[in-house]
Amino acid sequence: CVDIQKGFEMRVPFPLLILLLATCCSCHGRLDEELRPPLPPPEIPTSTTAATSTLIATRLSRVSARSQSDTDLDCFHVPEEVCKDDFLWKDSDENAPKSKCRRLEDIPEAVVCCNVTRFTLLESLSLAGLNGSNKIRALHVRNATMDSLDLSEPRYKQLTSISITDGNITRLAGEFTKMTSVTCLNVSNNNINSIEPRALSNLYDLVMLDLSHNNLTRMPNFRKPEKNFTIDIMGNDGMLCKSVTETMNNTGPGGSINFNHVNETFCASSLKYQWFNSTEMITLRNVLFVHQLESECKNILNQSKNYVPCTCQPSRMDMVQGRPATLSVGVDCSYRKLTSLPEHLPPNTYKLNITGNNITSLSALNDDPIYQYIRELIAKDNQIESISDLEGTKFMDNFMILDLSNNALKTIHAYILSNSFDRNNDRRKVFLGGNRLHCDCNTAKVLKVWLLGKRNFIPDYNAIECGNSPSKVIDLAESKMCQSxxxxxxxxxxxxxxxxxxxxxxxxxxxxxxxxxxxxxxxxxxxxxxxxxxxxxxxxx
CATH class of the missing domain: 1.20.5 (Single alpha-helices involved in coiled-coils or other helix-helix interfaces)
Structure with missing residues (x-):
């Protein structure tokens, strides 16, 4: 471009000067455009398919990797947003048949179906390429609406992960064909209320079963697992505890059944009272606790630190408003040749029966913290010589039944028992019959009167005898015992x-x-x- 100052010195005509100025400005603008950094290209809205595929790529890689251990296999699952992605469900060919299933672009081994019915599902699976001859290994169906889902569809045989969730399905019909490779089955959130008995009988490789948030009342039948098997039944409010217990016992050699969300899962237990029946919801943790009682009982020790073959059974159910019901345990160690109270009782031990042993002391009630929660202690037919060990124990504050009948008591410290009787109603019971006390004037003047006053708490008060006199304590005459x-x-x-x-x-x-x-x-x-x-x-x- 021409220098403007030189243009003035050369006395250029005014019209020509105007033309030169315009030319220079245009030239300078083009130079600025060439020197300015290029602008980024305009953003083009993209689909959420890539992001979603990235999130689930890790899971699917384990689904597709056949060399991976079965216990590490996760169910293939996509979020709800996938079904709302217009870009994913837009057909490139408007004349092509409409399909409700798609193969993810970044995960070709997976098929996702949304908003299907019983008829559109099979057709859409064919359009998505699930025909039994390709490498599709995972399927997730969301929001399916149908009365029953037919599990005998042959194309399910090639899959290792099947998820059919968040729909409205009433029943699982048919049964998977033989040699089906499914290791993970997720049918949660579907309102399912029944599953045919043999529906899952051919799933030899199944290690994960999700039945959560349905309307099931019984556990489905499946093959006895011979390895770690995980199941989720949370949200089935009508599930019977008896059916859950039967499933726990249904394991093969080397197999185990693990439940997810044991604190948030409840089952129904039928309770029978004197004049009505009730159904109480129990946490799955409590059901598992009862199932483990057999192994817990094997840890009970005697005074020589040897295992004692005691038996443990659920004793009662504690129901507190606003809290889940908890189960208490009854431990029976009767006639086990014990010389002291057993150790290492199971948690929540409510009742302990030590009848027919050679126990001489109750000092463990004061030393072992587990005994402070015991409400019923049956210790009859032993050699217990005194109840002084009970003084000041938390057991005396909490107990409901104390049976010391047919022991070797020589005296009864009335003040120890009176403190417990005075703080409670007539529900507390103490049995002392069959003990032969050393009777004297104090026995006739004090103990006899005390027994008569506490007969509501001591049902067998009239069976307490004297060891030095052929009479019962209740029959002692003060005129005879206090004559010296x-x-x-x-x-x-x-x-x-x-x-x-x-x-x-x-x-x-x-x-x-x-x-x-x-x-x-x-x-x-x-x-x-x-x-x-x-x-x-x-x-x-």
Missing amino acids: LRDWTDYIYYIIAVEVILLVCLILKVTYDYWIFKTAGYLPWPANKMPKLPCDWLCET
Whole structure:
């Protein structure tokens, strides 16, 4: 471009000068455009398919990797947003048949179906390429609406992961064909209320089953797992605990069944009361706890640290408003030749039966923290000698039944039991019958009266006997048991009276003899027969 200053020195005509200025400005603008960094290309809206595919790529890689361990295999699952992605579901050919299933572009081994019915599902699977001859290994169907889902579809045989979720399906019909390779089956959130008995019988490789958030009342039948098997039944509010327990016992050699969300999963337990029946919801953790009682019982030790073959069973259910019901355990260690209270009781032990052993002390009630939660202690037919070990224990604050009948108690410390009786109603019971106490005056005056006053708490109060007397404590007579001091006092009074009488008689006899001697002049015959003594001269005149 021409320099403007030089244009003025050359005296260029005004029209030409205007033309030169315009030319220079245009040239300068083009130079600026060439030197300015290029602008980024305009953003073009993209589909969420890539992002979604990236999120689930890790999971699917394990689905497609056949060399991966079965226990590490996760279910193929896509988020709800995939079904709302218009770009994914837009057909390039408007004349092509409409399909409700798509293969993900970044994950060709997976098929996603949305908003299908029983008829459109099979057709859409064919259009998506699931024909049994390709490498499709995972399927996720969302929002399916149908009365029943036919599991006998042959094309399911090639899949390793099947997820049919968030729909409205009432029933699972048919059964998977033989040699089906499914390791993970997810049919959650579908309102399913029934599954045919043999529906899952051919799934030999199944390691993960998700039945959560349906309307099932019984567990489905499946082959006994011979390896770790995981199942989720959360959200089936009508599921029966009995059916869950049967499933827990249905394991093959080396297999185990693991439940997900045990604290949030509930099952129904039927309870029978005196005049009505009730159904209580129990957490799955409590059901598992009951199932593990057999192994917990094997950890109970005796005084020699040897295992004791006790038996454990659910004893009662504790229901507190606003909290899940909890199960308590009853432990039976009766007739096990124990010489002390057993150790390592299972948690939540409510009742302990140690009948028919050789236990002599209850000191463990004060030493072992597990005993403070026991409500019923049945310790009859032992050799317990005293209840003084119970004083100050938390067991005495919480117990409901204490059975010490037929033991070796010699005395009963009434004040220890009175403190517990005074703080509670008549529900607390203590059995003391068959003990042979050492009875004395205090037993007749105090203990007998105490037993009569506490007979609501001591049902067998009339069966407590005396070891040193052939009578029951309740039959003791205070007049017989408290006579020792009164008898000696009476004898002293009698002796004194006799001595006084004898003294009076002696005085009267001496006076009479003296009068006879003065009047008649002779001594009484005892005096005549007696020999003279050296001191007799004092009496002679």
